[in-house]
Amino acid sequence: MFDKSTWIKLPRNVLVGHGVLDQLGEAVDELYLSGRPLVVTSPTPNDLAGDRVTAQFAADDPATVVVETASFESIERVIDTAEREDAGYLIALGGGKPIDIAKMASDHLNLGFVAVPTAASHDGIVSGRSSIPEGDSRHSVAADPPLAVVADTEILAKAPWELTTAGCADIISNYTAVKDWRLANRLKNVEYSEYAGALSELTAEMLVESADSIKKGHEESAWIVTKALVSSGVAMSIASSSRPASGAEHLFSHQLDRIAPGQAIHGHQVGVGSIMTEYLHSGAKGQWSDIRDALASIDAPTTADELGISDELVVEALTTAHTIRDRYTILGDGITEEAAIEVATRTGVI
Ligand SMILES: NC(=O)C1=CN([C@@H]2O[C@H](COP(=O)(O)OP(=O)(O)OC[C@H]3O[C@@H](n4cnc5c(N)ncnc54)[C@H](OP(=O)(O)O)[C@@H]3O)[C@@H](O)[C@H]2O)C=CC1
Ligand SMILES: O=C(CO)COP(=O)(O)O
Ligand SMILES: [Zn+2]
Known part of the structure; x- marks a missing residue:
């Protein structure tokens, strides 16, 4: 039946x-x-x-x-x-x-x-999601x-330009979120929605293709970014989950919110996280540099320094991010400190 x-x-x-x-x-x-x-x-x-x-x-x-x-x-x-x-x-x-x-x-x-x-x-x-920190974990x-x-x-x-670049970075991070979602589907049988995954990726692609028009002081930029944010939110509603827009890069950001509260804003943290988790997904010759370049092209941070967060805290967040919630990602059940230092160094984050 x-x-x-x-x-x-x-x-x-x-x-x-x-x-x-x-x-x-x-x-x-x-x-x-x-x-x-x-x-x-x-x-x-x-x-x-x-x-x-x-x-x-x-x-x-x-x-x-x-x-x-x-x-x-x-x-x-x-x-x-x-x-x-x-x-x-x-x-x-x-x-x-x-x-x-x-x-x-x-x-x-x-x-x-x-x-x-x-x-x-x-x-x-x-x-159709609400996300609130709760003690050592995240209630989404x-x-x-x-x-x-x-x-x-x-x-x-x-609004301050940084808030708009944070919105762009939240969208660009959809690339790695969808990769994590597919991985969890393959390895852990997590339900995957082709429609939601495709919409999330398309939203990120369209935003990156419009990067030349996203400029400080232009009202059109707010228009382009807001439409993308709406589209990404619809993907989450279709999935009945934040999976289309939240993978390991979000675990990293949520962990930073806990260990380095108020240092950087959500979108900027997930953007930097996405550079590193893309590296973990596809290796040195993968698309991590495309994500970094897309972020840089819209003035979003690409390094720990630009986030205002120390190298040590970046490594700590990377090695402990998997504990913040029950969500399978490329971080699996945790990566070692050596691996975290390697990925953060190779991608130029630290
Ligand atoms: N539910 C979901 O699906 C999702 C939830 N989130 C959540 O959203 C939050 C991140 O959103 P974000 O907007 O960065 O957080 P905030 O609401 O904290 O806003 C960031 C900062 O911008 C300020 N601000 C807001 N509007 C303006 C403006 N027009 N001019 C000047 N300053 C302004 C705020 O001021 P003030 O300090 O006065 O508030 C605050 O300091 C996180 O908690 C994240 O988890 C993110 C993505 C998806
Ligand atoms: O920030 C989000 C999507 O961009 C919400 O996802 P979380 O479920 O990880 O809080
Ligand atoms: Zn987000």
Whole structure:
């Protein structure tokens, strides 16, 4: 008997473009959400656009909660605030941190949420995943994606250039994430989706082909990168897993978040991780230098120095990354310190 079934959860409205923030109210109206909105944001995005968001919902008496860390305490605070303020739905305004927190909180509260990214820095904008550090490990779980995404390229283009290059690097890392996924499929029988894998790789290819148009200060760059982030998030939704966009390079980054917190941003860490895990996959003559060149062409870091992380911590993260979650990758059940030093040196990371 045929017994497969699948749920692919996607947003209903995705607006990307110049000035679309002013259409947030309209995009929300179309969703038939009701009640009081709770804006979940972090300090900088709140200063930049908090008033423009709440002004559009003045008639519904919006409330705001500002979170500072990606943590379970922040999620608890959002849930408590939503219950106290009797929120009808959530609006996440900011980078990956407030979006992931709102995603997990709204899932818990059984409320819809809408994402308003202020940085094109990560591909969780649309994904049906929420990723939060928890002690020595990483909690990456299914959580319904936003009902709508309103990505204003005017705001995204004014964000620090490093945030946009981080988004590019998060996409470029899809190459190695898909390689790890296929490896896990072959060796550990992990379910693999051809559609999600192909979409993830195509997204990375299209971004790299557009690299010449991704330039600081050009609003078109924010447009190109945001479309890629949306596409990569859709790949994760199709897979019902972050596998299409998260392999060993992400384990490396999550481990850095733990041992070198706040030193570098997510996208930059996964980009450098991807150079090294590509080397592990395909050897000295493989495509690791293509990944490094693609990252360099959009101004993303390619070395430990450029990340602001010491050589020792890079080696420590590489040798311990496999412990952070149960996800089979090219790192297997761990690589030796000698192997880590070899790959990091050969690729010029340290
Ligand atoms: N769920 C998923 O599928 C995915 C989740 N992620 C997660 O997303 C997070 C990474 O996202 P990222 O956006 O880097 O993290 P943050 O939300 O922490 O944003 C990074 C920094 O940018 C600041 N910022 C945001 N917008 C602007 C702006 N317009 N102008 C100036 N500064 C701005 C933030 O300010 P402030 O300090 O005030 O917040 C913060 O300091 C990680 O936690 C990662 O795990 C990443 C990919 C996929
Ligand atoms: O960052 C992500 C994809 O780019 C999310 O993946 P994780 O499941 O590793 O948190
Ligand atoms: Zn990522």
